[in-house]
Amino acid sequence: MSFKCAICGKEENSLLRTNHKELGTIKLCVDCWSKERIKNNLLHLEGGCDCCR
Numbered sequence: 001m002s003f004k005c006a007i008c009g010k011e012e013n014s015l016l017r018t019n020h021k022e023l024g025t026i027k028l029c030v031d032c033w034s035k036e037r038i039k040n041n042l043l044h045l046e047g048g049c050d051c052c053r
């Protein structure tokens with residue numbers, strides 16, 4: 001079973017689950033993850049609740 005990056009479609013074993021501002025919960029390869037993070041398109045997924053960051 002393989003996973004594909006939601007943006008570039010690259011098949012990777014280790015995709016990062018992210019909460020994307022526009023696309024919702026998706027899996028991204030590290031390349032796209034860094035790019036989206038720089039563009040500030042990623043919302044925080046880890047860390048429990050939003051209220052106590």
Ligand SMILES: [Zn+2]
Binds near residue numbers: 006007010029030032
């Ligand atoms: Zn990608």
